[in-house]
Amino acid sequence: MNKNILWGIILILLITNGFTLNAMQKYKNSAMETTGSNISGNQHENRIIATVGDKKIYYSDLMSQLENNYGMNMLKNLINHEVVFQLADKENITISDQEIEREMNFLKGIASDNFDNTPTVNEEDWKKEIEYSLLLDELLTKDVVISETELEAYYEENKQLYNLPSSYHLAKIVVSSLEEASSVIKELNNGSEFNALAMERSIDVFSASQGGNVGYVSENSDYVPPEYIEQVKNMNVGTWSRQPFKTEEGFVILFLQDAVEGKNYTFSEVKDQIRRQMALQQTEGNYSPENLWSELGVEVLY
Template sequence: MKSKSLWSIIIGLIIINCVTVGYFVLQEPATIPVSADDQQNEIIATIGDQTITRQEWLAELEQRFGRDTLKELVNIEVVEELAKKHNIQVSEDTIQRELAVYKSMYNSLDEEHFGDEGNWEKQIRYSILLEELLTKDVSVSEEEMKKFYDNNADLYNIETSYHLSHIVVKTEDEAKVIEEELKGGSSFEALALETSIDEFTANQGGDIGFISTQNEYVPAAYLKVAPTLKEGEWSEPIKVDAGYAVILLHETLEGKSYSYDDVKGQIRRQIALEQMEGSVSVEPLWEEIGVTWFYEGE
C-alpha cells in the first residue's frame, strides 16, 4: 500500500511526464530572423549539393511529433479552463510541499531527471488541478482520510536531505588534482564525466540525488561532510571504499513533518484516485468543455 501511496505526486509525475513539451511550446517563441514570406523556403541546412528547407523540416516535425504535441497543448488548456470553471485553485504552499516530497525521493538514476525547478512547479500544479477535476465528485469520508494518515504517517515526515554530486577517483593525489581544477574554474559535471570511476553517476555529471541519514547507498562520510558545506561548495578529498571522493552540495532540503490538516487535500485525492477505474487521463474531460482538433476522426 505504501509504495502505491507515496503521495499523489507519483501519479502526477506519470501524467506530467507527457506535458513537458507543451510547456516549452507555450513559452514565448524565439524570434526568427527572416521575413514571413521567406520562412517556408528558407534553406536551413546544406549537405553537399542538397538542401533542406524550413518547410521540409517543419513538415517532418509535424509528421513525427505533431499529433502528440497538439494533444499535450489541448490537455493543458482543457485543465486550465475547467479549473477556472469549477473555481479550483492550487496554493503555492501545496506546490512547494509536493515539490519537497519529490525532491526527497529523487535520485540520479530516476528516468525523470530533476531539471529546472520552475518547470517542475508548473507540472505539479497541472497534476494537482487534473486530479482535483477528476475526483471533484468523489466522496471520501473524514474517518477514511484520518485512518489513511495514521497508517501512513511516515510518508508525511521528510528528513533533512542533501542534493549531492560526487567525483570518485582511486588515489588521494588524483582527488587533490580534481580539487585544484575546481578551484581553477573547471566544471564539476565535466570533471565527473571525464574522471569519476563511479560508472552509475559519471554520465550524470556525478549527480547522486538527495540523500538523508536513511540512505544506505552512499558512504556514511558524505553525510558527515555535507552539513558543513554551503550550497555550491565542494569538499576536500574524502576517503571512501573505492578510493577518494570530492562531493558538491547543490541544495539542502530541511526536514519537516506535515500534519493531517496540511495533507488532507492530498489524501482525499489519493483515495479518490485509487477508487477510479482505468488510467488517469485528461481525455474524459474533453467532452465537458468541447474540444475539436486537427486529428479529429483518426
C-alpha cells in the same frame, strides 16, 4: 494506489512528457534566433543542420521526425493542460504555492527512493506540472465525498508516508588518487565549473556523462555510500566538499546543488492531499484528462 507508486508515475510523466514539449519548443526558438528573423519559412525549413559524408540533413528532416514520433502525443498534452487550467479557473479551483512546494518536496524524496539518477530540470517546470497534476486530481474528484473520520484514519495508518526525510541533490567527481582529487579541488577553487570537471576528470562514467549529477538522495538512501550523507550534512547549498574522501569508488568530491529539510507533516497539512488520494482510489480506471474534454467542446483538427 500507494503514494510512492503514484508519485513515481508522475515523476516519469514529468520527465518524459512535459519536458519533452518544452525542449522541442526551446530548440525551435533557439534555431529561429540562430538563423535570424529575416529568413523566410521555406529557407528555415531547408537549412542544413548536419552533414554525414556527402549526405545533408535538413531542419525539415528533424521537424518531420519529431512531428511523426511525438506530434499527436504533444498535441494531446497541450490540449490536456489547456482543458485542466480553463476548467479549474471556471470552477474556482486553485492550488496554493505552499501546497505545490510541499508536493515538490515529496516528489524529490520519491525521486531519491526510486531512481539512481534524477535528471536536472528547471524547478519552474516541475512546479507547473505539479500544479497541473493537482488541479487535474481536484477536477476528477470534486464530487467525491470522504468524511473527516476516514481521512484521519488514513493518516494514522499511513503516518510514515508523511514523515519526509531530508534529501540532497548531489553531483560528484570520482578520481583514482588523493593527488588528483586535490588537483580537482584546486581547479574548483580557481573558478572551474564543477560539471565541466566532472565530465573531464571523473572515472564514474555514468554520472560523469551527466556533469556529475547524482540526483536527489534521501538521508536514509541505500543508493549511495553512507559517507556521502555524512559529508553533505555539513555542507551549504552551492558548495563542494573542501576535502576529498575515500570510498570503494575512489576519491570523491561532492557538490550540493539543493537540500530539502526533512519534516513530519501534521494531518491538517496533508488533509487535502489525502482526500485527493483516497478519492482517486474510488475513480480507478478513469484517471484521464481526456474525460474532461467534452466539458469545453474540444475539437482536434490535426
